[in-house]
Every structure is written in C-alpha cells, then in structure tokens.
Amino acid sequence: MVHRFEPLVIRHTHRLPAPCGPAGQGGVAARQFDAALMAVGFKLSADLLGHLSALDEGTVVDTAVRTLDTVRAMVGDHVQHNAYFIDFPANVPDTLDFWARCINEALADDASRESTLAQLSTGVLDLLTLPSYGTYQHTYTEMLAAHDELIAAAGDRLTVLHLGGTPDDEVTALYLALAGSVTPLGEEALLDLAALAGHCVDGPQPEEIPVRENRAVVNRARLEAGAGLLLDTVTDVLRLACALSDGDVTLVEPTRFRSPSRPVRRALLAGLDAVVAASPAKLADVGVHREAFKRLGERLHAREYAERWPHAADVFAVARGEKVARSFDSRAAELLGAGDVTGAARLLESAPGKLFRSLDHMLRACGTQDERDVVVAAAERVAPQVSGRVLLSVREHLHNRAREGGARRVFVNSRGRAWVSDDTRPPVPAAECERLIAALDAEIRLRLPDPGHLLIDPDVLDVALPLSGKATAAGLGVLPRGSLSPVDGELLRFFVHWKQTSRSTDFDLSALMLDASYDTVAWLSYTALTELEGEHSGDITDAPDGASEFINLRLGAVRGTFIVPQVNIFSGEGFEEVEESFFGFMLREAEQAGRPFEARTVRMKSELRGTGRVALPLVFVRGEDGRWHAKWLHLYLTGTPNSNRVEGNRVSVATLLRGIVERDHLTVRYLTDLMADGATPTTLWDGVSVPDGPVTYIGLERPEGLHPGSRILTPENLRDLIPA
Template identity: 30%
Template sequence: MKTIALNRLNLMTMPRGNGWSPKQKLVFTAELAKMGYRLSSPAMLDEAGAGFLLDYKHLITVLKQKKGGNVAYVPLFKGFPNNVPDDAIYFFKRVFGYLGNALDLFQSGEKLENGMVIPQSLFNLDDFGADPVTQMQTKALYEKALAANAWKKGDSHTEWIELKIIFDDELEARLEAYLQSLLYSKSSIKQDLHTDLITLIEYFGIDSIDPRQVVFKETKAFLLKYLWEQEQYAAIGKMVNNAVDVLRMFAALTDTDVSLADKVKFPKLSRKQRKQVLAMLEKSAGLVEAFKKYKGLWLEIGRYLHPGEYARQFPLTAKAFDALRNGKLETFASKTEALLLSDQVGELLQHLGEKPGVFGRKVHEVLRRFPKHTLEVVQAFEQVITQMELKNLLVLRDYFNTINDAEKRVVVNKKGKIKVLDNNAFMELDAKQTGAVIEAIDNGIAEKVITKESWENKKVWIDPELMNYTVPLQQRKASDGIITVGRGSRIGADFTKVMRLFVYWKEAGMRTDLDLSVAQYDAAWNYLGHVSYTNLKEAGIVHSGDIQSAPNGAAEFIDITLKHLSAKVKYLAPQVYRYAGNTFADMECHAGWMCREDANGDVKTFDIKTVVNKFDLDGTGAYAVPFVVDIDREAIVMTDLFVGGKDLHNNVEGAKTNVAMLCSEVSKFTHTKPDMYTLACLNAEYRGAEMVGDPEMADVTFGVKNCTYNADDVEKVLSELI
C-alpha cells in the first residue's frame, strides 16, 4: 500500500512520533537528493517516528525504479560522449576484426568469452563496454565498464521530484480516494494501473465502491472479475448491463485484452457458472448486436456455455446463439448502412436515435449525404445528445471546429497504434451545417457539466499554460512513466542543457537488439538526417554505440546539444526500433531522457538525479516514437506512439517519412483535440464559479502542478471533470 502511494501519488508515508534527530534528517534528505527527490514539507520529519526505517530500503528501491536507477547502464563506448569513433574507420576495423578471426590471422590479443580475439593494435578493450567487433555483450567487459563508471562523478544538475509526507493514519483515506478515482474514471486508464487497482479493491472491499459510478466498460470488467472470483453472482447480475460486459469480464479473468482488440481466452466453467452467465445474457439489451460485433468470440464461448441445453430456461439466448451459428443475424450497423444509402431520412434519424453514441459518430456523414435536411438532422441529434458521454461531446466539438480545415484525420486504436488518413473522403460541410451542430454540441456539454457538483460562490483560477495540454482521454495503452499527460501535450524544457536520451533493455530468452535513433526535420517536416547505429555523429548529436545483445541488460544513449544543431533543424523525433529478438512487452525495457549540465566522458553516463522522464516500453509495434522535440517553441511534445510495420530489422532510414507524417499530426493535437484549459473553463462556467486572475484568491485551481487539478492528475481529471 505504501508502495502504491509513493509510486503513483508521490506520497511518502511515515508513522507519527517524536521526530527525527538532526543527523537522521540530514542523512535521509541527502539520500533523496542523490536521486533527485526532495520533500515538499521537510519540517514534518519533526513529527515522524523512527518506525519508518523499517520500510526504508524498500521505499528507496521504489524511488530508484521510478526514475530508472534500479538497473546498470553500460554503453558500448565507455568514453561517451567523448572519443566516439569515426563511422567509416570503426566500420573498417570491425570488418577487419571479423576477417581476422575467421581466417585466424591474429596471433596475439585478448580472447573474449564469445571466442573473438581482439588485438591491442585493432581495439583497446579499455574503451569498450561490449565486444567492439560483434557488439555483443560479454560479462568481463560489462563488469569492467560497470566498475569504471562507479568511480565517475555525478552531474552538477538535478531534476527535482517533490515528495509529500503523510502519516500512516492518513494513508487509507488517500488510497481509497485514489481507488475511487480509478474506478470512476469516465475514460480508459493505463493498463499498468490494473495491478494497483486489483490490490486496492482487495484491500478496501467491494462495499467501499459505488457500482453506479463505475461507468467505463473496461474498468467495470475488473470489478466484475473481483466479484466473480468472490462468487458474488447476484452482485454481478446487477452490474452487467449487456452481453459485452460478460466478454470483458472473461477477458479480465484470463488476463487477456479487456478492450477486446485481441483474442480473448475463456475460463473453464462449472454447470452453475454456465447458468449464471446465460442468465446474464438472457436479460442483456442488444444481444444480437453484441453477438454480431464479436462473432468469433461468441462462437467460441458458445462451446463453453452449451446454450442449447438450457433453451427452455433461457430461450432468447439460445435463439441468438442459433442465429449466430447459422448467419441469420440482422445488425444495427447493417441497417444503418442500408438507410444511409436510401432516401428515408426520417427512418434513418429515428433508427440512429436508438444509439446516441453511433449517432454522434455518424452525424457528419448524415449531414454530408443529406445537406437539405440539416435542420431535421440537428434537431434529431439534439434530442439524444445528453445521452452521450461528455468525453465524446468534447471530441466532437473539436472535430467539427477543425474538420473543414484539416488535410488529415488521426485515429488512435485500442492497441495504442496510430493511423493518419486523408481527409478528402469527408466532403466539407458548409458554415450553416457546422454552426448548427456545434451549437447543439455546446448545449449538450452545458447540460452534462451543470449536473456536476455546484461551484457557486467559489473562485476558480486557471493557468493559461493548460492550453498546451490535451485532455488525457486515451490512456489504455499509455506508457507508464514519471510524466503522464494526454498525447500531444507540450511540456516545457530547458534547452540550454544537453538532452541525453536513453534506452535500457534486458533480453528474455533470445538475443535482442534495440536501436535508439533520432531523426531531424525542418519546419515543414522534411527529412534532414539522423543519428543512429548507422550514423554515430551529426552536428550537435552523438550516439553511444550499438549494442546487439542484452543478457546483462544493455543501454544506448544519444546526446543532443540543441544550440549546436543546424539552423534548419526545427523538429527532432527520437525513436526506439526493434531490430531483433523480443517484443517490447516481453522483456524488461524502458527509455527516457535526462537534462545534463556536464555531458563529458568523466561524468556518470546515467545519473538518476538528472532524469526528467523515464517511461516503460511495453506497447505492441515495430518501433516506438515516444516524443518530439519542438525546437522553436522549446517544448517536448508527448507522442507516445507504437507504430506497426515489419516485425524485425527496422531502422530509422526505412521509417523517416512515416514518422514525419505521424509526428506532424500529433504535434497539432492541442488545436484539434480537447485541451485542459477549455475543459477547466467549461467546468468553471457551467458549475457557477467566479474566475479570478490570482491563484492565491481561488478556492479551486487548475494548472501544471501544485493545484487542485493538475495537468498530470489523469485519474482525478477523468473521474471528476469529465
């Protein structure tokens, strides 16, 4: 429980007591400072007890892991960023090294564990953390480099993370509130939070949760899983509203994808459990639609449920399964498409009114197909708009505000992969049409927000900086890391320092090669060059060398001195490629960046206190594009993309055009997607608050940090503001 509080909420929990001695306080705060942590209220140590020391070692380990300091980083070139060899000369020496070993030309030299003989005249092994010829790790070179790095001094710069002290008797209330913010979120939460979610549910019990507020379908699946494992079938029956809830529950029970984007495994069911499931399906709305949408999954689960044996008891379910097997299902979607191709506008609008969410997704197409019926379409949409989720209305609002001007449309799927589509498939709507539908959406948003807790007589301050942060609506596949904000958000950065990119991976069962790269683009996203294992240096950028195996855990770095870049370079796109071996998700793997003052070979290559952001790489895809550096605006754009492609042998040269297109579109998200500033203003206006210009005068504050609602308070934002 204390680990969750520290890792997720930056809360350090201590027992109450008579206070720490001056020596204890000095040692403790110094230990934190070495890792880049400091206490927001160090005076509280005067009220803390010594019992905290029982958890001390574990909590220090958690803090190290949070910033990536729990593993060892050994680059290929030990002198990085100094003494990085010339590409052509180094490549020639490697080729000569291969030939010399193959032809047994080397009569003297050090023989490595992998059998390679390295003559001193070819390479000085004291300069390398891995075999310089094969670029494979060897234990002896790895340990020698590790020992040498331990004696190096630390960087003079520190990137601080503030920790807040709370006392043990406050912990439960804080974590119960956190549990509720996770469960009551109106959108997806990160998959990496699921373990915490289950732990907290088991600790606090089901009675601490209001099932009516668990509205997001995938989150509900985890609660259903808990109830199923407790055999609380009556409670499950009350929570299951449709057949898809059942599928998601099975996905949660078997640790498969609750978004149903991947194949679901099904548990073995007892006779009693089969009857419970069939009873849920019998009372489910939209059974035929659910069966058709996930036909393959239902055909498979039908073999477990044996619905024909219970046809008398559950006739509707048995009939639906029979229709599914014989292809006789008529779906809502097929009827929608048929009506769109007809002239029956009235029937189409009545039909779409049965599913407001589908109406919202189709309203543009309906307006385009039937421009003479704009008033009729908008009026029908207005009748159901308050039945839509607020998050969907916010997305639609920005969609219609920008769709006529956009050349591309961006779609992020349930797996976190992104697609950029040409927008010419959607003909422009005229100003009358867009104006009418936007007005209807605005009215719907107002009606949704006004039902929230009133802020009448309260004063609200909103930081304009929130215009640079998107609302974090798609968190399902978001990378777990120090900085968690909406995709496309712009984070301020210190461009006077050296930005040091890093990636770490430890292979699991097979040789694995990841490659850290960075591509350069001009203002129009035209490719200007790159730095990677194929090109170790460019003006202002240098690579630490390519390591092609990771039995001990491998690391690669790239230093970027922004003031030394070519004046033409306006964007940088760091990337991590899977060249061979394990997928990101199948091994220990993370990346991030540091802010370095002393970027020299005599300073620690990885210094935990300089880490700005560390994030896990566990998505699916051929390569990851975690962020973009916008040089003119001095900002980091959080892209968090995992891009599909060929399974192996990926590199920056083969993806430079695709990366440019993806990153250029995500960089526009603060203009094309809901932003945090607008969300804050909507809540302030429709909940009756008074806006003030000074945060000290406000009862409720919105900002980047130290506010009532912060840009990275993802779960709180999704549960209380959406």
C-alpha cells in the same frame, strides 16, 4: 497487506500513505531519507517530513527503503544504465573509424581472424560477427569511475511526495478513482485496478462504473468474492469471461477462453439470461462480437442449460446465426444506404452515443438543407444524454474537420498503432460544424462544476485532455498524446533500456532531425554515431541482463525544426515480449557532468509496450521564438519483422508526424476557459505564492501550502477534469 499497495498509491497520486508506528525521534532518519530522495529527483513535502520526524527511527527507515525502491523504478533508476562508449558523450569516435577499429581487433583475434578475412574478401561484412561490436567492453563500475559527479543545477527535476491519509483510506480512494474513471484506463492502470478490486470488494464502491473494461475487472473480483455482478449488457458478460481467462477485456484481441468451473459457468449464464430477459433488444449487441460469443458458448456448454436459462440460449443462437437480432448499426446503415438520412437520424436518437459517432457520416450523406437540419437538431436534443468523453471527442473532431485541407488522414488505434491514408471525404458543411460546436460548448459548460477560485499553472494549458488512458503510456512525467510541454535546457539526452526474455534482442535508439517541410536534415543512430547536433552512445545488440543506449543533443546546434527520437527493433523480441523496456529523456545544463544516466535530470520515463516494431514516443518542436517544446505521440509503426532502421522509415515517420503535429487537440485550456466563466476569481499561478483559501488547482505539479479544502488536478488525476 497494506504495504503491498503502497507503490500503487505513490505512482498514481505522488502521495505516501501516512506511515503508522510508535512515536519517537525520527527527525535525523527523515532528513536522511529526504536527502536520498533528492539524489533521484524526489523530495518530501514539509507535512510529510514533519509526520515522519515524529515517528520512531525504525519506522522511518523501513518506509524509506520501500519508498526509494518505488520512486527509483518510477524514474528508471532501478537498473544499471551502462553505455558502450565508456566516456560517452565524450570521445565518441567517427562511425567508420569505429567500425575499422572493430575489424582490426577481430583480425588480431585468433578465433575471429579467419571468418573476418573471408567476409572481407567478399566485400560484405556483418558487424555482428566482430567480437568487440555490440557488447559492453567494460563493467558498469568501470563506467561509473570514468565520470565525475553530477553538478547540481536549479533546473534539475524535483518531484514532491506529499503526505497522504491512512493506508486504508488511500487504497480505497485510489480504487474508487480508478474504478469510477469516466475515461478508459491504460494497460498498467487496468492491472492496478484488478489488484485493488480484489482487496476492496467488500468496501465502498463507486456510484457508477461507466467504462466497460473497468466494470469487467471489478466484476471478476466480485464473482470470486461471491458478490453480485454489475451487468446491463450482454457484452458485460463477454468482457467478464475474458477477464476470468486473463484475456483482453477491451475485446480488441481475441481471448482463448478457459473451461470455467461449474459455479462460474452458472453465474455467466444466469447473468446473460437476466440481461436479455430484462431487455430482449440487447440481443442486437451479440453480432458485434459474434465469434467470441460462439467460442464462449462452447466453453459454457450453453446447450445443456437451454431450458434453465432460455434467454442465455438466445444469445448463442444469435451468435451461431440460428436467430436474427438486428443491431442499431445495421439498421442505420441500411437506411443510409437507401438515402434515408432522416430515418437514420430518428432511429439513432434512441442510441445517443452512436448518433454522435455517426454525425460526420450522416452530414456528408445529406442531400438537402432540410436533412442537415434534422441531423443537427437530433444531435442537439440528445446531447444531454451523451457521455462527456464522447462530446469532447466529437468537439475535437469537428474543429479539425473544419480546418483540414483534406489531403491525408492519420489513424491511431487503441494500441498506439498508427498509419496514414489519403483523405477522400468531402468536407462537413461549415454552417453545421459551427452550429454543432456551439451546442457542444454549451452542453460541456453546463456539466463543469463551479470551480470557485480557479488557480492554473500556465504550463498545463497546452496539455491534451486525457480522453483515454490508452493515449498515454505508463511512466513518470508522461502526458497524453497531442500535449505540448516546454523543454528548457541546453543538453537533451534520450535513453532506452530493454531486457530480453528468452531471445537475443537488439533495440536501436535513433534521432531524426527534420526541417520545417518535414525533409530530413540529419540523424543519429548506430550508423551515424556523431553529427553536429550530438553523439550516440554506441550499439548494444544483446540484452540478457539488460542494455541501454543514449543520444546526446546540443539543442543550440540542432539544424531543423523537429527532433524525432525513435526506438527501432532490429531483431528479436517485440516491445510486448521483452521482460522490460522503457524510453525517456533528460535535460541538463552545459556545465553539468555526471553519468550517462542521472535520475534527477530525467524529465520523462515511459514504458514501451506497443504492437509495432518502431516506437515514436514524442517529437521535439522548435517554435518561431526559437524555444523547444515536446509534443507527445505514443505511437508505433508496423515496421518490418527485422532490420528496422531510421534510414528506412524516414518518409513514413515524416508523413505521420505531419498529420499529428498539424492536428489541434482539445487541451486543458479549452476546459479552463469554459470553467473560468463561472470562476471567481481565476489566477495564473506564479510558481511561488498560493492563496489562503480553498482553490481548484490545475497544474503539472501540486504546490505546497494549498488550503486543505482545495481540489487538486495534476496529470496523475487529470481524467477527473473530464465531465461525466
């Protein structure tokens, strides 16, 4: 049972729960384990190596096998990455020459000659009908034999695995961290929480579960274990019902409710009844999800239990329109529609979060300075009651509103779907923006803990604050949307891997190069296999056993300011339908050889699980000093049902990119500047030496040798930096 959760602990914390076993002479096996890890870009910390060396060899070997499977999957090395052109990136042909070769091979094949001639006679040829196009012409083993060994380089990635506590302690700590997170979790983390919640239901629980989706997942485990439920709104019950039906607890997508057992039906109705009995005003929340409540009421047979749980019956009466319960939103909208901004502000003071989310609208609706003063004063009064995540979101919004030209607005929903529209809003008055920003800074500063000695890795300062796990894809080395991270290397190589579930599926990896004005310079794709900048590995059009595509770029040769990798779905299953799909990039030095995919050169690997047909994981930006940085996007464009190509979406990609690149995101630098006011001292880490005493360390990787009393914040738990 313990080993079941070991991969979760490794993925989320980069710690290996301390293996248990007989004492022995495991030093040789531990060093062999360390060498095997280094081949895929990982390494044992000194403490972990020492711990393993004191165990018997069998325990070390068993631990090594499990851990290697986990870390190889983390970096994308659990599958075979073949390339269409066996020598890639060498000997990639010109696109037209390659197509001509495929045609000649088809004409030489008795089975395909006639159909190929018929197509040629019409002047239009479908490449997918050519036998040698789109499918591997060699085995993975043959591809490996065509490449030299990778030459080790100082810049190769090395991710350290640290020694954790006991397996039970590590599992409990991870459960408490995920369940008690103050920011929403990503899809993968939410699934991990569900697995942990069932295991930990009888153990320690977080003092508070502020994120409602997390609460729904925990409540499902509690209900199945017969424990008491954590409910204080009617929507908590709705989310729990979605969880019980394996539906969407975020309530973004409709859930098809199953018919629950009688005990579950009673538990849900009793929960609704208790919530409304304690606070009848909470009936107002029903209208937001009216249709979902109507469908749930049918599954729960609510009318049969109306006498036993009359307050629950009121919930479904409101959903059916038989009873009226005015929401804050509708009452505030009515006041604003009547021009009563002061009245709306006073009403929303009793719902601080809603007031803050409405600030932009209310300030634009104000007709007088007195009204603006009332709105800002109301915000200042309730700021201590607003969650830290909302405060930070509004702070970022106001900063950008104060500097925006007002030409275009970029929208990104919780699933990463992005679109652009004209911005017709009038500006928010500058004086009120400044006053609110000052109030927010003061409130956030008050909530930050005293860090003591603050030790900061400079590379983490431009990482965007993880205000939502939904703004970050699952994977290794992945940072929140808007983050900026340095890219050091001569060769940049992208990769995508996918495996279809049931239908023939063609993903196309492409790279678009844009100049400083966001105009197209060039692109690499299956229609442009070679350019001055680099090479494409060739088009794979079917992936029953999995397929990979690569793009190799020489950064010194890149024309323009932006490199935009993208994954286009040409045909078949979507990103959420395929069995597996992920994107990543590698960095190499010019003298390094090796296979198309080398795990220890991988800097980032992220899952592709969005709802659009075009994925934009990140963009590479050349700075004024000539250095390249990655800016993280995690976006999906709607695209078309089929035949998405880089040539067809250049304009929409450029428009979207401008909005994201030119937006200022709140970064770690913002919070560390506030924390530094109370820190004694603050030190920028030089990458080598660490202080002797306890520190609060914030960085991309945990250094070895930190005092055991230190607080450590890395991308894996950076959400803990967000104040409650």
